[in-house]
Amino acid sequence: MAILLDSIFHVWRTQMGDPDALGWTTTVAYLVAAGLCARTALAARRGPPDAPPGDRPGPWWLLSAGLLVLGLNKQLDLQILVRELGIRFIDLLGMEAQRRWFGRAFVLLMAIFLLRVMREAVRQMRGHTRGHRLLLTGLALLACFAVVRAGTYVPGFRQVNLRFLKALHLVFEFGGILLVGSSAVRTRQRLVQYDRVQVPGA
16 A cells, blocks of 8 residues: 555656746746735725625635635646546546546536536626636636546547647637736725725715
8 A cells, every 4th residue: 555655656756846037927826826816805805785696705714715725736736646646546446447537527527516516606796797808718718628628538628738739828828827816906996996986085
């Protein structure tokens, strides 16, 4: 068991991290966007009590926490550790030949989960999507990036990962982060303006 765990952690240590300029820039972008979402959540605490879901603190705190985790994971690559644990578990079950099918099932479940999250976000913002189109578009780009990058066991996704890796990081990941951060800034500005109107002499 110790040898098995050592092998798993060796693979993780040798493959973890994105130490190039784009990788570190994206890491910083995640952390900055997380901070912007946290500032928006603080501003939303002073918003109107009947504010739509997109202008309440809860969703912005959740976004901030999620972006923080993604930023840290950009260099830790914990999904590699999870992948190796899953592969070793499948091997222990004597199902080595079914590795790819388990991988495809994982990508399918991940895609279904992300689509459900997006559908719930659109449902909650129904009637208020005009002010959060940047946010929804950014989340959609990040969801697509996560599904495609996780799809190394799916033939089509594997080719996309090999041929367009930099473009995926730049357009889908970095672009999604910029849109979410921009939405946070715009929402905070709107909330601060509302607060100033409500406070005489502000």
